[in-house]
Amino acid sequence: MFISLFGAVESGFIYAIMALGVYLTFRVLDFPDLTVEGSFVTGASVAAFSIVQGIPPIVATVLALFAGFIAGCITGLLHTKGKINSLLSGILMMTALYSINLRIMDQPTLSLLNETTIFDQLKAAWANTGIDAALNGLLGAVGLEKFPATWSILIVMVIVAFIIKFLTDYYLKTEVGLAIRAIGDNKKMIRSLSANTDNLIIVGVGISNSFVALAGALIAQLGGFSDVNMGLGLIVIGLASIIIGEALFGTKTVVRATLAVILGAVIYRIIVTLALRVDFLETGDMKLITAVIVVIALVTPKIVQGRREKMRRAQKRQQLKAGGEGRA
Amino acid sequence: MLKLKHISVTFNEGTPDEKKALKDIHLELEKGDFVTVIGSNGAGKSTLMNVISGALYPDVGDVLINGKQVVDLPEYKRSKYIGRVFQDPMAGTAPSMTIEENLAMAYSRNKKRRLTPGVTKQRREWFREQLKTLNLGLEDRLNAKVGLLSGGERQALSLLMSTFTTPDILLLDEHTAALDPSRAELITNLTKKVVEESELTTLMVTHNMQQALDLGNRLIMMDKGQIIFEAHGEDKQKLTIQDLMNEFQRIRGTQFGDDRAVLM
Numbered sequence: 036m037f038i039s040l041f042g043a044v045e046s047g048f049i050y051a052i053m054a055l056g057v058y059l060t061f062r063v064l065d066f067p068d069l070t071v072e073g074s075f076v077t078g079a080s081v082a083a084f085s086i087v088q089g090i091p092p093i094v095a096t097v098l099a100l101f102a103g104f105i106a107g108c109i110t111g112l113l114h115t116k117g118k119i120n121s122l123l124s125g126i127l128m129m130t131a132l133y134s135i136n137l138r139i140m141d142q143p144t145l146s147l148l149n150e151t152t153i154f155d156q157l158k159a160a161w162a163n164t165g166i167d168a169a170l171n172g173l174l175g176a177v178g179l180e181k182f183p184a185t186w187s188i189l190i191v192m193v194i195v196a197f198i199i200k201f202l203t204d205y206y207l208k209t210e211v212g213l214a215i216r217a218i219g220d221n222k223k224m225i226r227s228l229s230a231n232t233d234n235l236i237i238v239g240v241g242i243s244n245s246f247v248a249l250a251g252a253l254i255a256q257l258g259g260f261s262d263v264n265m266g267l268g269l270i271v272i273g274l275a276s277i278i279i280g281e282a283l284f285g286t287k288t289v290v291r292a293t294l295a296v297i298l299g300a301v302i303y304r305i306i307v308t309l310a311l312r313v314d315f316l317e318t319g320d321m322k323l324i325t326a327v328i329v330v331i332a333l334v335t336p337k338i339v340q341g342r343r344e345k346m347r348r349a350q351k352r353q354q355l356k357a358g359g360e361g362r363a
Numbered sequence: 364m365l366k367l368k369h370i371s372v373t374f375n376e377g378t379p380d381e382k383k384a385l386k387d388i389h390l391e392l393e394k395g396d397f398v399t400v401i402g403s404n405g406a407g408k409s410t411l412m413n414v415i416s417g418a419l420y421p422d423v424g425d426v427l428i429n430g431k432q433v434v435d436l437p438e439y440k441r442s443k444y445i446g447r448v449f450q451d452p453m454a455g456t457a458p459s460m461t462i463e464e465n466l467a468m469a470y471s472r473n474k475k476r477r478l479t480p481g482v483t484k485q486r487r488e489w490f491r492e493q494l495k496t497l498n499l500g501l502e503d504r505l506n507a508k509v510g511l512l513s514g515g516e517r518q519a520l521s522l523l524m525s526t527f528t529t530p531d532i533l534l535l536d537e538h539t540a541a542l543d544p545s546r547a548e549l550i551t552n553l554t555k556k557v558v559e560e561s562e563l564t565t566l567m568v569t570h571n572m573q574q575a576l577d578l579g580n581r582l583i584m585m586d587k588g589q590i591i592f593e594a595h596g597e598d599k600q601k602l603t604i605q606d607l608m609n610e611f612q613r614i615r616g617t618q619f620g621d622d623r624a625v626l627m
Binding site: 210220232 | 439454460480
């Protein structure tokens with residue numbers, strides 16, 4: 036139980052990077068971008084292919100990030116210069132990427148099991164630090180018997196996710212970032228304030244997809260393979276993370292919203308892991324579980340709010356009534 | 364400062380819905396001119412504004428700002444020179460961003476946007492000073508989201524955002540029309556003050572004849588895509604609403620539209 040939850044949190048922080056990318060398009064730019072389902076695989080494929088070719092894993096991962104950026108920029112170009120509807124330009128790019136990803140890997144699945152990934156290197160470098168022993172000792176003290184194989188991935192991924200969060204926070208507060216946020220908020224206004232909305236959208240969608248591709252590259256290296264179908268349904272997972280995070284932690288400021296997205300992604304992974312432990316549910320039910328989670332996260336806050344509002348009014352009325360009787 | 368030459372705009376050319384929105388318009392504004400534009404619905408006032416701002420390209424004609432041909436420049440490039448306030452109070456600000464963020468975006472209007480923080484300590488102080496001039500207490504709410512402000516407050520903020528960087532040209536598109544009378548007066552007074560203080564070259568479209576007479580040093584009346592009447596300086600000072608009505612009737616030979624009530 037603990038081990039599977041540990042794994043969920045571990046991959047949760049990687050998926051959080053993807054969710055931050057989806058947040059940039061869906062929430063900040065108000066651009067429902069489906070490229071994500073393709074660019075995630077592009078990231079995975081580019082990283083896997085490069086590693087198989089003998090390129091150092093860290094370089095391969097950075098290459099994947101750039102590949103995602105380019106894919107996103109093309110979607111942005113289709114939408115702004117080609118004047119294609121935002122949803123459709125994402126779908127077109129996603130479809131095109133499917134073939135491109137197959138070409139990159141030259142086969143539907145590319146295994147990394149016999150290769151050294153970025154995580155293998157990390158584990159090797161980590162082994163001598165003694166942090167694992169210390170943390171496992173701590174777990175042993177609480178009475179756990181099974182220990183995770185390594186803490187390195189979790190800790191480093193938390194750090195990476197938060198570095199990306201802080202970069203995003205900073206970026207969205209720069210002069211350029213403010214203009215990007217205004218695009219999703221009031222496009223007409225920011226254009227009248229001399230911002231080139233086309234270029235900002237292209238760059239914004241590009242950055243978003245570079246995050247997604249980075250997550251794809253890391254997931255491929257964590258799982259030990261890249262598969263042409265691994266992006267299927269990813270957009271819903273990204274949305275689920277955002278919506279869960281927003282429902283639980285709020286969106287008052289950018290800093291808060293990006294934190295909510297990261298935690299939302301981790302919580303989503305935990306929920307799915309827990310759900311899959313229920314005997315009745317199978318791996319194939321994942322998508323159904325995801326859809327149900329999103330619906331719950333969307334509907335519950337509204338019901339709770341409606342309740343609260345009703346209670347508040349009832350209270351007010353009662354106070355008024357009590358006051359009236361008092362006077363009488 | 365601003366020069367329009369031979370501007371013509373036709374909508375739906377070659378169809379039964381063809382409409383000549385602007386016909387061979389000439390207009391020249393000197394630096395510091397404050398021109399009020401009146402005319403009934405469909406006279407071409409908004410089209411004129413859009414041609415100047417770059418939201419619309421004319422079929423033919425030249426637009427010169429500071430002697431520079433800008434007719435082919437897209438809107439976002441031209442807005443380096445132009446400040447604009449829209450009729451809709453929601454149009455000029457970004458609702459889910461804070462007051463200081465909105466001001467920061469406007470502050471970058473005539474500069475290149477860079478990867479440095481939009482709101483700095485120094486700028487925040489300056490924004491606060493600027494907001495004080497509005498007398499609405501907004502200087503204490505720098506971190507409030509603009510969506511929480513009332514229409515009047517938002518319009519005041521829009522006005523500040525489009526003027527505090529002293530644009531070469533200020534376009535006001537019926538910017539008090541959507542407000543209640545007291546808020547409209549507030550915005551009118553703010554407009555008067557800021558235009559005088561910064562000597563902004565201003566073009567203001569209005570449906571309110573009294574406002575058109577009270578503000579500015581020039582007045583033009585448009586009808587069916589043409590400028591049919593113009594008054595300068597002292598001539599304008601002496602004008603009354605009745606004069607304008609008579610003038611319209613004399614030139615067009617009809618009553619000033621059925622929307623006379625609206626124009627009052």
